[in-house]
Amino acid sequence: MISNPTRLWRFSTQHKQKLKKKTEMALKAVSSMFTNSTNPAALTSTKHHHQIQNIGISRRDFINVGLSVMPLVLSPPPPPSIAREVEVGSFLPPSPTDPNFVLFKATSKDTPALRAGNVQPYTFILPPTWKQLRIANILSGNYCQPKCAEPWVEVKFEDEKQGKVQVVASPLIRLTNKPNATIEDIGTPEKVIASLGPFVTGNTxxxxxxxETSIEKRGDxxxxxYVLETPYALTGSHNLAKATAKGNTVVLCVVSANDKQWASSQKTLQAILDSFEV
Structure with a gap:
């Protein structure tokens, strides 16, 4: 028994230093073994048992350290789509109507609502330099499909110099009790935008x-x-919007810009909105 406080402190310090040294040696060995083998069972092989003895640590200490770092060593790298943003021109096909744009066609791989069959596929064009933004889970409707009670964001793209575009979807029942209603069944353009306006501006x-409002017919x-000037909007001081109803959903495309973006890219933003189709 060590009764002297000074000797006890020295013993404790020396013990910690030895433990730290053994841990560092074990980490080095574990890293080396995992680099050469992704099979966790290799930790118990005869070959690796001799390696453990050579570095002067117990088999038990080695296994404990190995298990603690295994998730870090074996964790796969994040997918490229999550790890970095890329320009849409690198993966979207050229627009068949304008070579200065690429064509985005939403599929079930893109959004929870499309996977649930709650939204019909839609398309629009984009400049090839724009980038797709990630949608927070709480905004994407992922948690409530296929019976969401509130609108959600489908997709969002942005270019810092030109502006941004997003597609917002709303349950039809939020605007009307009539099943499979058309946009005309819901009401006038003014009535529809009064209900969906906060999802255009981000606030009120x-x-x-x-x-300005206008009506466009495309197929069925x-x-x-809509053309809106919204000086207090969170999305931007200039907003263009286009809405239609299909199935059980109202789909809204919103193009937004600040004053500087609008001055230089108004025609581009208008082209994006005009191309939107469900």
């Missing part, structure tokens, strides 16, 4: 901020189009 929409669907 004043009726005076609505500068009718689209309501």
């Amino acid at each position: 929409l004043d009726p005076d901020e609505l500068l 669907l009718t689209y309501y189009k």
Whole structure:
């Protein structure tokens, strides 16, 4: 028994130093073995048992350290789509109508609502320099599909110099009780934007901020189009929007820009909105 406090402190310090040294040696050995073998059972092989003895640590200490670092060593690298943002021109096909743009066609691989069959596929064009942004799980509707009660964000793309575009979807029942209603069944363009305005601006929409409305027919669907000047919007001081209804969902495409982006890229932003189709 060590009764002297000074000797006890020295013993404790020496013990910690030895333990630290053994841990470092074990980590080095574990790293080397995992580098050469991704089979965890290799830790118990005769060959590796001799390696453990050579570095002067117990088999038990070695196994404990190995198990603690195994998740770090064996964890796969993140997918490229998560690890870094890339320009859409590197993976989307050229637009068949304009070589200055690429074509985005949403599929079941892109959003939870498309996988659930709650939204029909949609398309629009983009400049090849734009990048796709990740959507937070709480905003994507992933947690509530296929019976979401509130609107969710489908996809979002952005270019810092030009602006951004996002597709927002809303359950039809939020706007009307009529099943499979058309956009005309819901009401006038003004009535629809009054309900969906906060999802255009990111906060609120004043009726005076609505500068222009128009109606467009494409195939069997009718689209309501909007031009908004929104100086207090979180999305930007200029917003263009286009809405239609299909199935059990109202789909809204929103193109946004600040004053500087709008001044230089208005035609590009308008082209993106005009191309949107469900």
